[in-house]
Amino acid sequence: MGKVNYRERIARRAEKEINDGDYVNLGIGMPTLVANYISEDKTVVLQSENGLLGIGPYPTEDEVDPDLINAGKETVTSIPGSAYFTSAESFAMIRGGHVDVAILGAMEVSEKGDLANWMIPGKMIKGMGGAMDLVHGAKKIIVIMDHVARDGSAKIKKECELPLTGKQVVHKIITERAAIDITPDGLELREVFEGFTIQDVIDSTEAPLIVKNVIENVK
Amino acid sequence: MKPIYSSAKEAVADIQDGATIMVGGFGLVGIPEQLILALVEKGVKDLTVISNNCGVDEWGLGLLLKDKQIKKMIGSYVGENKEFERQVLSGEIEVELTPQGTLAEKIRAGGAGIPAFFTPAGVGTTVAEGKEIREFYGKDYVLEEALRADFSLIRAAKADKFGNLIYNKTAQNFNPMMATAGAVTIAEVEEIVETGDLDPQTIHTPSIYVQGLLQADQEKRIERLTTR
Numbered sequence: 210m211g212k213v214n215y216r217e218r219i220a221r222r223a224e225k226e227i228n229d230g231d232y233v234n235l236g237i238g239m240p241t242l243v244a245n246y247i248s249e250d251k252t253v254v255l256q257s258e259n260g261l262l263g264i265g266p267y268p269t270e271d272e273v274d275p276d277l278i279n280a281g282k283e284t285v286t287s288i289p290g291s292a293y294f295t296s297a298e299s300f301a302m303i304r305g306g307h308v309d310v311a312i313l314g315a316m317e318v319s320e321k322g323d324l325a326n327w328m329i330p331g332k333m334i335k336g337m338g339g340a341m342d343l344v345h346g347a348k349k350i351i352v353i354m355d356h357v358a359r360d361g362s363a364k365i366k367k368e369c370e371l372p373l374t375g376k377q378v379v380h381k382i383i384t385e386r387a388a389i390d391i392t393p394d395g396l397e398l399r400e401v402f403e404g405f406t407i408q409d410v411i412d413s414t415e416a417p418l419i420v421k422n423v424i425e426n427v428k
Numbered sequence: 429m430k431p432i433y434s435s436a437k438e439a440v441a442d443i444q445d446g447a448t449i450m451v452g453g454f455g456l457v458g459i460p461e462q463l464i465l466a467l468v469e470k471g472v473k474d475l476t477v478i479s480n481n482c483g484v485d486e487w488g489l490g491l492l493l494k495d496k497q498i499k500k501m502i503g504s505y506v507g508e509n510k511e512f513e514r515q516v517l518s519g520e521i522e523v524e525l526t527p528q529g530t531l532a533e534k535i536r537a538g539g540a541g542i543p544a545f546f547t548p549a550g551v552g553t554t555v556a557e558g559k560e561i562r563e564f565y566g567k568d569y570v571l572e573e574a575l576r577a578d579f580s581l582i583r584a585a586k587a588d589k590f591g592n593l594i595y596n597k598t599a600q601n602f603n604p605m606m607a608t609a610g611a612v613t614i615a616e617v618e619e620i621v622e623t624g625d626l627d628p629q630t631i632h633t634p635s636i637y638v639q640g641l642l643q644a645d646q647e648k649r650i651e652r653l654t655t656r
Contacts, residue, residue, distance in 0.1 A: 258528060259454040260598050267654045275457065275648035276585075276599040282455040282508070283654040293597050295604045295632075296454070296480070297536040300529025304547065323552075334516050334523070335507030341555065342529030345548035376552030 215385035218402065219353050221246045222383050222427075223312055226351050227253055231309040232302075234258065234343060237281040239353055240312040254290075256308055258299050258339040263291025280339065303339065303346040311347035313340060315354045315379075317369040320416035322379040322391040324352065325371035337374060344375035356384035356413055363415035365389070365396070386410050388427075395419055400427045430591040431640045432620065436466035439614050439642045443579055445472050446499075450535065450575075450606040451479040451489060452582035455508070455651050458599035459488045460583040460616035462644040468492055474499040478535070478575055480528060480602055482506045487649050496520070502575070504528035508651065527555060530572050532605060537574035539608025539637070544573045580610025583646070584633070587617040588624070591638030592631045600632065607637040614640045 220242040227233055227243075229251040235241050244264070247253050255264040257279045264279055265286035272286055279285045287293075302308060317325040324344060327337040344350055358364055365382060382389045387410045388400040397419040401407055403426050411418055433439040440463055443449065449467075453459030464483075467475075468491045477498050483490030490509050492498050500522040506512045515521040526534070527549040537545055546569035550556045560571040582603040585596040593615055595603060607613045615633075620643045 257598070259457070260601050267656045270655050273650070273653065273655065274597065275650050276596045278455060278457050278598055278651075282457075282651040284650060284652065285654070287597075293595075293600055295600055296528065296532035296602045297605050300532050304529055304549070331517070334513055334525075336503065336505035336525045337527050337555075338505040339528040341527035341553065342547075342549040345551070346529075373553045 216242060219383055219385055222388060223351060223353050224248065226312075226349065226381065227251065227310055229253070232256055232262070232307065234303065234308050234311045234347060236311070236313040236340070238314050240314055241279070241281060243312055256299070256302065257285075258296070258303065258343070260294050260296060260299050261287060261291060262294070262302070263288040265291070300339070300342050303342050306346060306348060308343075308347040310349045310351065311343045312351045312353055313343065315352045315364065317364050317366055317371050318352050318379055318382055319366055319369045320391070320396050322377045323369050324374045324379050325369040326374050328372045330372065340374050344378035349381075350379050351381045351383060352379050353383045356386040356410070363413060366415040386413065389418070392419070397421065398423050400424045402427050429589050429623075430635070430638055432589070433640060433642045436462040436616070436642055436644060437469065439463060439640060440466045440470055442612070443467065443470070443472055446474045447472065447578045448476040448478070450577040450580040450610055451477060452580070452601065452603035452606050453488065454480050454598065454601035456484065456488050456649050458583050458595065458601050458603055459483070460581045461488070461646050462642065463581040463614060463616050464488060464491060467497070468495060471495070471497070473497050476500040476502070478502045478577060480504050480531060482509050482512045484508050484651065485511055493521075500524065502526060502531070504531050532602060534572055534575040535602065535605040535609045538576040539605060542574055544571055546571055575609060577606075577610045578612065580606040580613040582606050582613060582615050584615050584617045586619050586621060586626065587615055587638070587641050588621050588626045590623045591615065591635035591641060592626055593617065593633035593638065594626060594630055595632050604633050607633045612639045613637055614642065616642045616644050618646055619643065
């Protein structure tokens with residue numbers, strides 16, 4: 210399975226965390242892909258922190274409006290029933306606990322659910338954007354990411370080494386190898402995806418995993 | 429009736445070296461294009477700029493950055509701009525990265541007479557270092573102070589001559605809060621209509637917050653053109 214298919218697998222699995230009627234914020238990059246896989250029998254409203262509730266599909270060339278973008282600065286459309294608002298209103302929605310699910314990318318996640326996804330000291334300064342607000346506001350925080358870094362090192366760690374985005378904020382991690390819940394007792398391995406074994410996941414995760422009721426060979 | 433400037437140059441005439449300015453927009457959407465260009469031409473230096481992003485290398489606030497007119501930048505995401513990253517890493521520019529919602533609320537609070545507020549965003553991170561932490565309902569919150577500016581440069585779709593403003597779609601973003609938090613707010617608008625021609629029920633920014641108007645056509649550059 211290639212990189213592209215892994216991304217699709219992760220996005221499809223993340224979609225299962227979204228319920229009918231949910232208001233959902235999708236982060237930039239892989240999380241944005243989740244929108245492509247939302248089941249037709251669910252009504253889901255996507256929130257974009259730049260001030261749009263009800264993101265629609267990408268526009269046709271004729272529909273492109275430079276004043277209508279998502280938080281990733283991509284041109285989008287809005288669905289019937291959508292609303293535009295200010296950035297302050299947008300984050301009132303987020304901080305106020307009105308968003309049901311937020312799906313974000315990550316550089317590192319700790320066993321306590323600490324998240325690092327905004328800065329590599331001395332190397333990369335992009336800024337946190339809305340991530341620090343989102344992780345404290347949305348009811349369910351899901352991280353989707355590659356299981357290991359490009360150099361093969363673990364991204365799921367005992368402690369994050371990079372500057373944090375939030376402490377004890379992540380509820381679930383979904384990678385191309387596994388779905389893992391963050392519980393008060395630690396990281397609980399829930400699902401292992403086809404092509405990987407429980408041992409593969411343990412070996413590529415720095416933090417200890419609770420292995421009790423694991424579903425294997427999940428497609 | 430508010431002053432309607434005949435040029436962007438005239439609109440920014442009072443902005444001097446060392447001024448603190450808020451500049452509206454998210455990415456390149458809703459930025460006051462001509463007012464930024466006028467600041468570049470004027471060559472004002474040592475600016476403190478408060479804006480969510482810092483433009484791209486060749487447009488928007490990126491132009492002020494290229495000319496090293498910005499002393500300090502307060503924003504939330506500057507990843508679209510390589511020159512910015514270079515200036516930060518080399519220590520040429522001071523930067524205060526602020527969570528986006530905190531930034532929006534700091535500006536809203538500044539315009540609304542609220543000096544500070546508690547928010548959960550940034551607790552347990554470098555953002556909260558040196559700031560007061562207080563527990564409410566069993567959870568920690570960090571004290572964040574409001575922001576105000578000498579000038580707010582904003583962009584709207586329509587104004588009437590009173591200075592009431594209407595924004596288009598996601599070009600609203602930070603503009604309405606910034607309108608309230610500038611000692612002097614200058615609105616660059618695509619169209620100015622007669623007072624009374626805008627439906628009062630559709631006004632986003634009431635005229636009280638606006639001190640001057642500039643009509644200017646917008647290029648509306650697109651950062652990421654994505655189509656179906």
